[in-house]
Structure formats: C-alpha cells, structure tokens
Amino acid sequence: MSLELSVRLPLARFTLEVDARLEGASVAVLGRSGSGKTSLLEVLAGLRRGARGRVVVDGRVLLDSAARVEMPPEARRMGYVPQDALLFPHLTAEENVRYGARTGRSSRVDEAVALLELGPLLHRYPATLSGGEKQRVALARALATDPALLLLDEPLAALDVTLKERVLPYLLRVRDEARVPMLYVTHQLGEARVLAKEALLLEDGRVRAVGLASQVLGASARGLLASEAEGEENILEGVLERPEPGGTRLRVTEALALWVPDAPELADGARAAYAVPAGDILLSMGPLSGVSARNVLAGTVVGLEDAGMGEQAATVDVSGVRWVVRLTGTSVRELAVVPGVRVHLAVKTAACRRLR
Secondary structure, three states, X not given: OOXXXXXXXXXXXXXXXXXXXXXOOEEEEEOOOOXXXXXXXXXXXXXXXXXXXXXXXXXXXXXXXHHOEEOOHHHOOEEEEOOOOOOOOOOOHHHHHHHOOXXXXXXXXXXXXXXXXXXXXXXOOHHHOOHHHHHHHHHHHHHHOOOOEEEEXXXXXXXXXXXXXXXXXXXXXXXXXXXXXXXXXXXXXXXXXXXXXXXXXXXOOEEEXXXXXXXXXXXXXXXXXXXXXXXXXXXXXXXXXXXXXXXXXXXEEOOEEEEEOOOOOOOOOOEEEEEEEHHXXXXXXXXXXXXXXXXXXXXXXXXXXXXXXXXXXXXXXXXXXXXXXXXXXXXXXXXXXXXXXXXXXXXXXXXXXXXX
C-alpha cells in the first residue's frame, strides 16, 4: 500500500495538519484522546466535510482540493470499523455482513465469515452478541465490501481484557490472511507493535513522529500515551513446536524460542501469538541458573526510557527481537542498567498468555 497524506481540517481546538507518506501494509495511528486520530480516519473515509489538501491511496486520488476532486464516500472503497461496532439492530449478523457487499462479490462475504469464524453467529441479532462478537461482525462487514484500505478506530478500546484477547488474534488473521492494508488507531503500544509495520504519532493535530513502527513506538510514544495506556506488553508471534513430552515452545525466529503454556488444540507447526507483560520479566546483570523460569534469554540493552510513575522501560535486544522490560528507577541505578550492557531476562512459562 502507498498512502499520501497532505491534509488540513479545522477542528474545535486546533487544525488537524497531517503530512505523511506511508508504504506499509499496516499502519498504527496513536495519540492521546482528542488528538485528531478519528478525524483523520473520517477524512480518509470521506465522512468529514471541509478537509483541504490531498489524499492518494495506491495512486487513486480521493481528495485534491486544488483540483476540486473529492471522491464520495461510497466510491472510496474504505472499510471503516468504528469503536462502537454500529451494527443494524434489526438485521442478523449475516445480514449485517452482507449489507455492504459489492454486487457480484458474494465470495468476499463467505471469505470474511470463514476468516472471522462467524458461522455459529450468523442467525443471531446484535443484541444477543458480546462486545467481541459484535466487533468481529463489524470487521467482517468491512471486509465484505472488498475495501482498498481498512480503517480501524480503536476496535478493542471498549472491550475488557478477556474480550481483547479473543479479538486481537482475528486482527492478526486479517492482516496475514486477508492481506488488506489497514490503518489501526490504538492507545496500546503492544497492539501497535505486533500489528503495524509503520506508525503515525499525533499530538494536538500535528504529526509528532512517523516512520517504521520499531522506531516510532519508543520514548516519544510511551511518554505521550503514559496517562492513557494500560500495562505495556510484549507480543510475540511464531510457530508452535513440541520438542519434549508436555513441553511447548513458540519458535519466534531461528535463534529464539520461548517455552509457553501448551495449546493442545493446536497442532505442531501452527502459528500462534503470546503476550508477556513488561512488568513480569526479571532482569539480571549476570547469567541465571537454578531458577524456576524456563525461559532465560541473553540480550543487550539498546534503550532506556522514562516510563512514568518512577519506572524505566528498558528495551533489550534478544537475538534480533526487541523486548520491553519495566524496572523501578532504584533497580536501574543499583544494577547500572545502561544502553550497551549485556543482561539476562527470565520469563516464566505462565507469564506467556496465548492470544492466537
């Protein structure tokens, strides 16, 4: 996907001004509440009047105010999923999904239903669905329109932790299997890291940072979102392997495997994702032995940032995979944790929570 943005939109507190060029198939849009994230998605979808500038998606000009071009919403092929699923209450889940399907593209409906495992829900009405189920139906409805771009406005924000864990794996499936480019608004750095290749950080309507997610989702994002973001997590994807009876590992890269709780319903070689809270990782300055944690990982500190509340966030490179570890300021001083130092991380198997 290529996305060219040069947008100006007057809002109540400020003017939204976004200039960016993005090339990734998945882009995270982050910022505090009221920073202009939803307004930006609405400009892309054609739901906001008064925007000036230029918007081009894969060479298609959606907006060019200088040339007096403003494509109507129905012609833009944007799959918009708001924070509140906004399903039609008088239609079944299946009727909601089929509502926006393009003529002659019923296969897209079937693909979306299969991908999001909606078969058992098709004949139910929205009032009987959980929050997570509603979001899956809303996501399927957006996919059924055969969109050129998915616009996801904090689809997990209204869900409790358990429901988030159930829905996030489906977003990963959409990214990996449906292969539809997405802009994903979120407050959660862990979600952004696992879902996005690029990131756009907004502050009061202006671009504070834009670029590769690995570069943007660091100190600037953590500091800006500290008052709103929940506990930070490391989210790792890989392939399951069972090298010993009763033991399951997640093969993240050729050089990194993580012992995780078994998932007997998944076969060897199945793809899976696990979350590890940054506060549940033990950091040691020397080699660890005689500990109950099965995962002892050697790495190098590559960054140290203020995480608020008297804590620091250490970024540790382990075989090319970046981990975030939360430490108290006292621990950082006493252990002399600084960029460049070699450390060891201990992660209990039970601390790894399966998402997918």
